[in-house]
Amino acid sequence: xxxxxxxxxxxxxxxxxxxxxxxxxxxxxxxxxxxxxxxxxxxxxxxxxxxxxxxxxxxxxxxxxxxxxxxxxxxxxxxxxxxxxxxxxxxxxxxxxxxxxxxxxxxxxxxxxxxxxxxxxxxxxxxxxxxxxxxxxxxxxxxxxxxxxxxxxxxxxxxxxxxxxxxxxxxxxxxxxxxxxxxxxxxxxxxxxxxxxxxxxxxxxxxxxxxxxxxxxxxxxxxxxxxxxxxxxxxxxxxxxxxxxxxxxxxxxxxxxxxxxxxxxxxxxxxxxxxx
Amino acid sequence: xxxxxxxxxxxxxxxxxxxxxxxxxxxxxxxxxxxxxxxxxxxxxxxxxxxxxxxxxxxxxxxxxxxxxxxxxxxxxxxxxxxxxxxxxxxxxxxxxxxxxxxxxxxxxxxxxxxxxxxxxxxxxxxxxxxxxxxxxxxxxxxxxxxxxxxxxxxxxxxxxxxxxxxxxxxxxxxxxxxxxxxxxxxxxxxxxxxxxx
Numbered sequence: 001x002x003x004x005x006x007x008x009x010x011x012x013x014x015x016x017x018x019x020x021x022x023x024x025x026x027x028x029x030x031x032x033x034x035x036x037x038x039x040x041x042x043x044x045x046x047x048x049x050x051x052x053x054x055x056x057x058x059x060x061x062x063x064x065x066x067x068x069x070x071x072x073x074x075x076x077x078x079x080x081x082x083x084x085x086x087x088x089x090x091x092x093x094x095x096x097x098x099x100x101x102x103x104x105x106x107x108x109x110x111x112x113x114x115x116x117x118x119x120x121x122x123x124x125x126x127x128x129x130x131x132x133x134x135x136x137x138x139x140x141x142x143x144x145x146x147x148x149x150x151x152x153x154x155x156x157x158x159x160x161x162x163x164x165x166x167x168x169x170x171x172x173x174x175x176x177x178x179x180x181x182x183x184x185x186x187x188x189x190x191x192x193x194x195x196x197x198x199x200x201x202x203x204x205x206x207x208x209x210x211x212x213x214x215x216x217x218x219x220x221x222x223x224x225x226x227x228x229x230x231x232x233x234x235x236x237x238x239x240x241x242x243x244x245x246x247x248x249x250x251x252x253x254x255x256x257x258x259x260x261x262x263x264x265x266x267x268x269x270x271x272x273x274x275x276x
Numbered sequence: 277x278x279x280x281x282x283x284x285x286x287x288x289x290x291x292x293x294x295x296x297x298x299x300x301x302x303x304x305x306x307x308x309x310x311x312x313x314x315x316x317x318x319x320x321x322x323x324x325x326x327x328x329x330x331x332x333x334x335x336x337x338x339x340x341x342x343x344x345x346x347x348x349x350x351x352x353x354x355x356x357x358x359x360x361x362x363x364x365x366x367x368x369x370x371x372x373x374x375x376x377x378x379x380x381x382x383x384x385x386x387x388x389x390x391x392x393x394x395x396x397x398x399x400x401x402x403x404x405x406x407x408x409x410x411x412x413x414x415x416x417x418x419x420x421x422x423x424x425x426x427x428x429x430x431x432x433x434x435x436x437x438x439x440x441x442x443x444x445x446x447x448x449x450x451x452x453x454x455x456x457x458x459x460x461x462x463x464x465x466x467x468x469x470x471x472x473x474x
Contacts, residue, residue, distance in 0.1 A: 098374055234321060237355075237384050241427050245464045252463050261470050276391040276431045 019046040026054045031064045034073050043079025052086045055273075056135040059092045070101045078104060084109025090117045097123045103136075106147030113154035121160050127151045132169045135178070156185025156221075164189050174208060176202070184217040196223035203233050215239045219246025224264055231271040243270045277303060280318025281311045290320050297323045300328035311337050313345045316356035324356045332363045346372065351382035358385055367401050374416045378410050386420075387431035391418055394438030410442055418452055426462040432445045433465065436474035 016027045017040050025037035029098060035205075038058055041051050058077035066072060078096050081089035089111070092242070096115045105127070123188035127146045136149050149239040167189070170182035180202055187195035195220075203214045203226070211233055218226045219242055251265040278286045280300045287293035297315055308330075315327040331338045342361050347353040359377055361369045367393070376389035393413045398406045416437065420432045434454070440449040453469045460466050 057450070237387075238427070242429075248464050248467060254465055256297055261467060261474065266471060269468055272430065273391075273434050273466075276388040276434055 018075070019044075019048060019051060021048065023050050023054050023152055024084060026058055031073070034061075035064060035076055038076035038080050042076070042083040045083060047084045047086060052081070052084060053083050055084070056089055056092045059096055060130075071099065071104050074099065074101065074104045075107045080105035080109050082107075082114040085115065087115060087117050088211070090115060090119055094120050094123045102141075102143050102147060106150045108201070109131060109147050109150035109154050111162045113157045118158060118160075121155070121158065121163075124151050124154055124158075125160070125166065127161050128163070128166045132164065132173050135170070135173060144175070144178075148178055149258055152178070152181040152185045156188035157179075159189065161189050168211055176206065178231075179211075180214055180217055184221055187221050187223060193223075193225060196221070196225060199223065200226050200229045203229055208235065212239050216242040219243035222247050222250025224250070224268075227268055227271055231275060237275045240275050241272055244268050244275070248272070277305050278309050279321065284311055284315065284467030290322070293318065293320050293323045294326060297326045297330075298421045300413065301326055306334065306337060309334060309341050311346065313338075313342060313357065316353040317347055317350050319352060327361045328356055328363070331360045335364050336366045336368075339364060339368055343372055351380070351385055352425060354380070355382065355388055358388040359390065360446050361408060362388055362395065363395050365392070365395050366405075367396045367398060367409055370396060370412065374412055377420060382424055383427055384430055390420060390428065390431040390435045391438075392435075398442065410445065412438070413439060414445055415449070418448075421452060421456060426465055429456075429462070429465050430468055433468045433472055440472075 007160045011198045017037065019041070022037040022040050023046075025033045028034050028037070038055060040046075040053060055077045058073050059081075061071060061073040061077070063073065064073040074096065074103075078093060081093060093112050093115070096104050097112075099105055099108070109124060109127070112124065113136075113216065128148070128151060135144050135146065138145055152167055155167060164186070167182055167185050170178055170225060171186065173179055173182065183198040183202075186192070187199075199214050199217050199221075200223075203211055203218070206214060212235055214231060215233065215235060216239075218230060224247055227247055228248070229245065230240050233240060248265055248268045250263055251268060280296070280303055283296040284293065284300055287296045293315075297312070298309060310329050312327040313321050318324070331342065339361065342357055342364075346357050354376075357372070361372065373389045373393045373396075377386055377393060380386050380389070392418060396409070396413065398410055403407055413435075417432050417435045420428055421436075423429055423432070433456075436452065437448045442445045450473065453473055457466055457469050460469070
């Protein structure tokens with residue numbers, strides 16, 4: 001998953017916030033303070049009920065608009081709510097999937113994927129209406145008609161097997177990034193190594209940016225057979241380590257205090273050691 | 277030799293560079309060392325790995341120049357230097373590995389240094405020197421076990437596992453590992469601790 005939120009904020013330039021001030025700032029007359037506060041609450045995982053309620057309210061904001069009709073505050077509020085893990089946000093985020101602003105829909109889909117609440121599935125699946133034929137570039141804008149990558153990844157992460165037949169055609173979409181998202185989701189929904197191998201193949205053939213994305217995909221799905229290919233990929237070690245960490249975590253039982261170390265886990269750690 | 281060195285500086289494509297560096301490495305001439313180190317800065321991973329392997333084979337002969345030519349302005353190049361220094365494991369590298377582990381801004385470089393700190397050939401120092409050096413390595417690695425970046429903690433564990441080959445350090449390192457197991461929230465880090473303890 002690509003982090004598209006405002007991580008570029010530098011801590012030095014930032015106003016000194018506390019959770020209380022940030023929550024209050026969501027109502028500030030200064031729109032930039034509202035925007036920053038929404039990001040800050042997510043970044044610092046402020047999950048108290050007042051923060052959740054204020055962010056849910058911000059999903060309906062009408063004050064903060066871009067020239068093109070976008071809703072910056074809604075985007076940040078939607079992103080933050082995904083990080084805060086409170087299912088109270090789900091209905092509001094589902095409504096955001098119909099927002100005219102692409103980036104609000106994208107942020108909502110990403111956050112719903114994090115919250116893993118199956119109530120969101122019908123609305124997410126609806127964004128695939130029209131299938132690949134509708135998944136075209138919006139003229140003059142740097143994105144497709146819908147946030148397909150986020151939607152496919154959400155459906156995969158949420159185990160939406162009912163969407164398999166809708167996802168599969170995206171394996172042939174002309175945008176390579178979207179093919180990968182489809183392969184990633186298909187692997188999660190079927191556990192068929194065909195789809196894992198599609199990602200491994202892209203790791204060998206894609207450009208550097210694509211290889212980094214695919215490492216993220218492989219880590220997210222924990223495709224163990226890719227371990228050696230990951231370690232040998234022509235990408236910076238930091239990306240490879242994160243991908244292998246994803247693989248490793250799939251090899252570890254839930255209860256961290258009781259797990260034994262399997263052969264597969266050791267194999268992944270040996271590769272990680274070699275990348276230090 | 278001049279011919280082989282010139283071939284590296286004149287290489288026009290990445291594959292020409294790799295070939296030129298391979299030829300230079302095969303010559304086994306110590307006058308190649310500065311050029312091999314310079315290859316780390318050419319942003320050609322394949323050539324850099326060839327150069328690092330050749331320099332590692334030179335071993336302690338290459339260490340003074342490796343220490344002297346660390347590129348403070350290019351962290352990609354610096355990571356190759358530190359990895360090579362760590363692989364040679366000459367204890368004269370202690371100071372640079374300590375300061376890199378603690379203060380470099382690039383995580384890739386810090387991880388390489390942390391791993392290297394555990395593996396130095398302490399027996400090359402006399403006994404009193406070795407004791408001080410080993411303790412500095414230990415303190416440095418214990419310190420970065422608290423780093424906020426999981427990958428730095430992971431590298432610290434790899435370093436500490438190697439350092440625990442020094443018999444006297446086994447008890448404090450095991451104690452630190454046990455403590456981290458109760459606190460660390462990253463499953464991957466805990467798994468690496470368990471592997472180190474196994």
